[in-house]
Amino acid sequence: MSRTPRKIEDILPLAPLQEGLLFHSVYDEGELDPYVVQASFDIEGPLDTALLRTAAEALLARHANLRAAFRQRKNGDWAQVVMREVPLPWTENDLTALPEDERAAAVAEAMAAERSTRFDVTRPPLLRFTLVRLDASLHRLVLTNHHLVLDGWSLPVLMGELCALYDSRGDDSAMPRVRPYRDYVAWLAAQDRDAARTAWREAFADLAEPSPMAPGVSRTTVASAEVLASFSRSDTAALAEIARGRGLTLNTVVQTAWAIVLGRHTGRDDIVFGTTVSGRPPQIDGVERMVGLFINTLPTRIRLRAAEPFAELLTRVQTEQTRLTSHQHLELAEIQRAVGHGELFDTSMVFQNYPVDRSATAGEGIGAAVRLVPGKDREATHYPLMLVGSARDTMLFRLNYRPDVFDEPTAQRILDRFVRVLHALVADPELPVGRIDLLDEAEARSVLADWNDTACEVPGRSVVELFQERVAAAPDAVAVVAGGSSLSYAELDARAGRLAGLLVECGVGPECFVAVALPRSVDLVVALLAVWKAGAAYLPLDTEYPAERLAYMLQDAAPLLVLTTGELAAVLPEADVPRLLLDAPEVVQELSRVPVEGRLTGPVLSAAAYVIYTSGSTGRPKGVVVPQASLVNFLVAMVDRFQLTGDDRLLAVTTVGFDIAGLELFLPLLSGAAVVVAAREVVRDPAALCALVSGERVSVMQATPSLWRAVLAEDASVLAEDASVLAGDASVLAEDASVLGGVRVLAEDVSVLAGDVSVLGGVRVLVGGEALPADLAVALAGRAESVT
Secondary structure (H helix, E strand, O other): OOOOOOOEEEOOOOOOOOOOOOOHHHHOOEEEEOOEEEEEEEOOOOOOHHHHHHHHHHHHOOOOOHEEEEEEEOOOEEEEEEEOOOOOOEEEEEOOOOOOOHHHHHEEEEEEEEOOOOOOOOOOOEEEEEEEEEEEEEEEEEEEEOOOOOOOOOOOOOOOOOHHHOOOOOOOOOOOOHHHHHHHHHHHHHOHHHHHHHHHHHHHOOOOOOOOOOOOOOOOOOOOOEEEEEEEHHHHHHHHHHHOOOOOOOOOHHHHHHHHHHHHOOOEEEEEEEEEEEOOOOOOOOHOHHHHHHHHEEEEEEEEEOEEEHHHHHHHHHHHHHOOOHHHOOOOHHHHHHHHOOOOEEEEEEEEOOOOOOHHHOOOOOOHHHEOOOOEHHHOOOOOEEEEEEEOOOEEEEEEOOOOOOHHHHHHHHHHHHHHHHHHHOOOOOEEHHHHOOOHHHHHHHHHHHHOOOOOOOOOOOOOHHHHHHHHHHOOOOOEOOEEEOOOOOHHHHHHHHHHHHHHHHOHHHHEEEEOOOOOOOHHHHHHHHHHHHHEEEOOOOOOOOHHHHHHHHHOOOOOOOEEEEEHHHOOOOOOEEEEEOOOOOHHHHHHHHOOOOOOOOOOOEEEEEEEOOOOOOOOOOOOEEEEHHHHHHHHHHHHHHOOOOOOOEEEEEOOOOOHHHHHOOOHHOOOOEEEOOOOHHOHEEEHHHHHHHHHHEEEEEEEEHHHHOOOHHHHHHOOOOOEEEEEEEOHHHHHHHHHHOEOOOOOOOOHOOOOOOOHHHEEEEOEEEEEOOOHHHHHHHHHHHHH
């Protein structure tokens, strides 16, 4: 009795990259599968379409792994199930009935539809052939496959065999024996995985954190777009000569140039990105002629040193990478577990320098008529950025990008900067890495000339004088709000004047310091203005600082007296400095009798405005004296930059012991706006802070990244569309930029944009008063000292 042949020919474990591809294909089901790959070839001249189909069927029968399906075992593990026979998916379309000028669009539409059609990975084969007739002597053969079964190296091997099978009418008896994919899987199983884990762990032992280009961006599958660039034949030859002379591979050169670009864009000098390696072990004889998925995507770590010559960096990188070459078989998930980091990178690259046997598709048969259609390949990626390079006589580069993360001009600028790095190597291999200029002439002109064209007329008047001009212009307008109390400009000026008069009577005057330890209230603003009106400078004291620090500040600055309250005086350290308690009945009575005008000279521009003490993280805190002239220049520039009006209310949240408090408190008072002073306990309570923003109709707010996160988490709606944001760190808004609506993000230092801000979408980022492309801001992180 005859037996029915088994349908299953073989069962194989997964190769390293297949595990990751399966994860995305299975768990992103219903969305676009980024690992459906497509290539197309034009065939010129007479074609026997039936014979070509026969050749394709023979090709499928010849390579067992092309007949594989991927199925899950009962224990949850996946395996490749090779079927003994599967039908060939083959489609023919004839477009010759269409007008000639419509055929290109029709074939493009058909190819796009074919590529968008997902494969069911459990049903083989995971490849499809489509043959399109364009005219009597021109056909286009489209191969669509899942990346699970083919890599880029396999494509020319596969097409060479297809041509040979066409010429031999499907007979492969004269062709070399196929080395089965099972041999590669067996080689993988024999490798020392413990040694590989140790090697990767050591290579990444001191990595502080990854270096993402698009932090916080989800791995949602989006159809990628691409931009292109090339390296001329002469420059390619020069680059190859430089590499050859130093014993380097072009792959090392491309990897290092990519690392430099990522380093400038992220503001980091320890860069990690993904690199796709061929994965074809030379220990397997004939591996270069095998068809299947051998590649693996692995983390590449490159540490940049600004003073290191480019050529020395290349040599170091190749030496470091060579140590890991024998361990490239380990899957990415296992490497991540070994090194102790989850997601190591969000950009990847592949340098396609695999050998192509040109004779395989040449000669008198169909091979002489087949040519690859330029630009029709599609590299599969779910990364926001993926660099694809290829080397022949001319180096070509393609940057695949997610259009929901980067727009086309941004992607093109990134790619152009990469090419600029390669040009720098050709021009001077000994150039220090830190001196490589990534910007083109127009960008450099914007940074060095346009943005620095900031000459303007300085008013030559103190903060007090400029404030009093606002008092005269709108005396009844609200100037300061705090704790349920408010003062108009006239009331604030009068109260500050009376206190200044009392300070003068106490001996305060030019060249004096007055310590201020007051609650976050209207009295705080009154006191600071009063110190200036008396001609002195203030020393801010945050009573939550350690007593030892406050004692040192009082001793070092030697203020003439301390302005405080009875409650806070109890927590101040003992010091030989008189205290003026503003809430003491006798002081309140004394202030009521002091005239507002008559004895005040006010500060001069050369006098000190205040003294701020450093954190002391490198030793003892140091007092930094800020003069009136510098403060005025800064505030006047900010008045022009932010364009606040009498309708604006700026929320002050920063302790007066920090420099930024000067911007919060006095920018509104020089703009005719109001300052809303948040109490300390309100700043610490996101719900109370959001209520204050809404209740006092705050339109402008400055905050640290941690406070922004707390506010966004509590109530994102407080960021109304007419609000402005003075961002100390624009990248903090990356977590949920959608809440911003039409909000303006105002950044004073381009270096704060060193993180990714492309997620801000249509949000306007202002630097130097000009709208700035987000990627350009990031690229400038290394030369922020040039930006004013």
